Amino acid sequence: MPLLAKARHVRVSREGVCVTEVQLRSVAKRFGDEVAIEALDLRIPDGELVALLGPSGCGKTTTLRMISGLETPSAGQILFEGRDVSGVSVQERNVGMVFQRYALFPHMTVEKNVAFGLSIRGLPKSEIAERVAEILGVVQLSEYRKRFPSQLSGGQMQRVAIARTLITEPDVLMMDEPLANLDTGLRGEMRRFIRELQQRLGITTIFVTHDQVEAMELADRVAVIFDGRLAQYGAPDRLYRKPASLNVARFLGATNLVPGRLRDPDLVDTPLGTLVCPWRQGQTGDAVHVMARSELIDIGTERTAPTDIEGRIIAREFFGATVSYSVACQNTHVNVTEQARRMLELGAPVWLKLAPEHMWIIPE
Amino acid sequence: MGRLSPFQKIYLFLIAGFILGPFLPLIIQSFAFRWAWPDLLPGTWWLEQREKSPIPLAWDYVLSPYSRIWEATLNTVLIGGIVTAICLAICLPAAKVLARDRFRGKSLLEFGLSLPLIVPETAIGIALLMMFIRLGLAGTYTGIIIAHLIPTIPYMIRMLTSVWQGLGREFEEQAMILGASRWQVLRLVTLPMLMPGVVAGALFSFLVSTNIFLLTFLLGQGKIVTLPTLLFSKISGGQIDATGAGIALIVTVPGIAMLLISERFLREEAFGQGFGN
Numbered sequence: 170m171p172l173l174a175k176a177r178h179v180r181v182s183r184e185g186v187c188v189t190e191v192q193l194r195s196v197a198k199r200f201g202d203e204v205a206i207e208a209l210d211l212r213i214p215d216g217e218l219v220a221l222l223g224p225s226g227c228g229k230t231t232t233l234r235m236i237s238g239l240e241t242p243s244a245g246q247i248l249f250e251g252r253d254v255s256g257v258s259v260q261e262r263n264v265g266m267v268f269q270r271y272a273l274f275p276h277m278t279v280e281k282n283v284a285f286g287l288s289i290r291g292l293p294k295s296e297i298a299e300r301v302a303e304i305l306g307v308v309q310l311s312e313y314r315k316r317f318p319s320q321l322s323g324g325q326m327q328r329v330a331i332a333r334t335l336i337t338e339p340d341v342l343m344m345d346e347p348l349a350n351l352d353t354g355l356r357g358e359m360r361r362f363i364r365e366l367q368q369r370l371g372i373t374t375i376f377v378t379h380d381q382v383e384a385m386e387l388a389d390r391v392a393v394i395f396d397g398r399l400a401q402y403g404a405p406d407r408l409y410r411k412p413a414s415l416n417v418a419r420f421l422g423a424t425n426l427v428p429g430r431l432r433d434p435d436l437v438d439t440p441l442g443t444l445v446c447p448w449r450q451g452q453t454g455d456a457v458h459v460m461a462r463s464e465l466i467d468i469g470t471e472r473t474a475p476t477d478i479e480g481r482i483i484a485r486e487f488f489g490a491t492v493s494y495s496v497a498c499q500n501t502h503v504n505v506t507e508q509a510r511r512m513l514e515l516g517a518p519v520w521l522k523l524a525p526e527h528m529w530i531i532p533e
Numbered sequence: 534m535g536r537l538s539p540f541q542k543i544y545l546f547l548i549a550g551f552i553l554g555p556f557l558p559l560i561i562q563s564f565a566f567r568w569a570w571p572d573l574l575p576g577t578w579w580l581e582q583r584e585k586s587p588i589p590l591a592w593d594y595v596l597s598p599y600s601r602i603w604e605a606t607l608n609t610v611l612i613g614g615i616v617t618a619i620c621l622a623i624c625l626p627a628a629k630v631l632a633r634d635r636f637r638g639k640s641l642l643e644f645g646l647s648l649p650l651i652v653p654e655t656a657i658g659i660a661l662l663m664m665f666i667r668l669g670l671a672g673t674y675t676g677i678i679i680a681h682l683i684p685t686i687p688y689m690i691r692m693l694t695s696v697w698q699g700l701g702r703e704f705e706e707q708a709m710i711l712g713a714s715r716w717q718v719l720r721l722v723t724l725p726m727l728m729p730g731v732v733a734g735a736l737f738s739f740l741v742s743t744n745i746f747l748l749t750f751l752l753g754q755g756k757i758v759t760l761p762t763l764l765f766s767k768i769s770g771g772q773i774d775a776t777g778a779g780i781a782l783i784v785t786v787p788g789i790a791m792l793l794i795s796e797r798f799l800r801e802e803a804f805g806q807g808f809g810n
Binding site for chain 1: 701703704706707708709710711712713714717721722725726728
């Protein structure tokens with residue numbers, strides 16, 4: 170079967186690469202009595218890089234496996250470019266998957282690993298050799314083609330795994346925790362590599378991660394999943410600044426979540442006093458939380474405006490580039506992070522400035 | 534590899550002596566004509582007396598058709614080979630389930646599988662004999678092969694279960710996503726990756742099978758001779774003579790040959806590289 174004789178659901182992008190929109194329609198998955206996914210609706214636009222983010226056991230990997238065809242949904246539909254692929258077998262679905270630990274075949278050389286998808290399709294040897302050489306060039310591993318996987322570093326193994334997947338020209342590329350197994354230096358390199366490759370090929374890419382930083386770093390859009398349910402879906406900066414729920418805010422690392430009660434649509438009574446926040450929705454008397462990102466709070470040693478909040482530094486953490494202070498104000502604590510241009514002393518009285526545009530109301 | 538210290542060398546020699554030592558008197562005995570106590574070495578060697586002796590001596594007898602050694606060797610290797618093949622066919626899929634799936638009564642089943650190692654061979658042998666006589670399997674190759682499967686399966690299952698446990702599902706899933714059919718996955722990914730365990734398990738069950746005396750003796754009913762039964766018939770008098778020593782040496786040959794073959798086979802595979810993740 171010729172490799173490029175693909176199903177009808179494929180469109181072709183400007184660069185001539187196939188692009189596919191992936192859509193999940195109330196997809197559910199149960200394992201026995203256990204519900205892994207409740208009812209997931211998700212639209213992944215063609216050519217985008219989307220992260221499925223959530224704590225372990227939230228069902229994100231199950232979702233990925235259902236899209237790849239390794240698991241069958243208990244209910245709902247999975248559509249590629251509007252066509253239901255629920256009944257299409259893994260082999261025929263034409264997707265690519267890079268596993269967390271790469272799953273390189275240990276008894277094959279890099280070259281044989283990369284050629285696997287083509288040689289099982291019985292392509293002529295000369296064509297396989299040509300395409301393997303080409304893709305190894307793309308991932309910059311040409312000189313390693315005779316090595317065995319155990320002789321490669323983590324980053325190299327991942328690039329082999331990516332090459333082995335891309336050579337089959339999948340409609341959708343999936344990755345399971347792509348940066349989790351790499352050390353810090355390599356992470357940045359691999360992140361740029363994946364981003365660049367993805368943009369060059371314009372291939373729809375979905376990856377799973379439990380690490381909010383990894384999701385922010387890589388993705389065009391992030392789908393946050395808790396307990397088998399989609400909690401929020403949007404661009405990383407939106408999720409970070411405007412989380413829809415307390416859980417999302419906490420999962421994305423928010424530290425200042427102050428409980429309060431709505432007085433007016435844009436006034437909230439909190440232990441810190443009455444705060445002015447951008448209006449969202451809700452009625453007077455509603456219990457809400459106010460989120461203020463620690464790096465968006467200004468800290469000063471003098472009062473410059475009547476709305477400034479008085480406090481006292483009770484703890485300090487130094488991270489090199491940044492310093493983090495824990496400030497006791499009224500009956501509560503506020504975390505403030507700023508660049509380490511100066512160091513404020515423990516116990517020093519300080520004034521905090523909470524600008525309305527940097528605050529966000531989260532309904533209960 | 535660094536050089537060994539004198540202590541390590543002595544230690545190594547002691548271990549080698551412990552393992553190989555018992556064979557030395559066997560070898561000398563097999564070449565002896567007369568070896569009377571308290572001589573350290575035989576007074577008369579086999580070759581010296583070879584022309585004069587009216588009856589065939591040790592190696593002449595062992596290598597002659599009268600000893601039935603060729604028949605016994607052939608039987609041993611044949612039965613061992615067939616038992617190993619059947620054992621593999623049974624245990625490969627069974628070990629996969631044991632390694633990867635959870636089900637009710639699994640621990641009971643695992644216990645049951647190791648029972649043949651705990652229950653005395655005599656008990657199994659006599660029970661089987663009673664059944665096999667009625668079924669007409671006593672004294673047949675089929676009967677002996679079935680009997681040999683009983684002690685070999687527990688070993689093979691254990692060996693293969695641990696290999697399957699080491700083989701994550703993701704390798705097979707990856708191959709499927711890349712478009713491989715079930716058969717291609719088995720042939721190109723699963724089996725090559727299981728190979729070290731398969732070879733080790735096969736070697737083990739072959740060696741176990743070629744060493745079984747009691748079951749073969751009981752169920753073969755004297756009609757089927759293997760190397761262990763032949764040896765036991767030689768030494769049942771309570772005394773090892775030169776021919777007994779010669780046969781004892783031949784009995785070790787299939788095992789050693791098998792070991793060398795598998796060693797070579799394992800080295801040729803790329804597994805020296807190890808499984809990197």
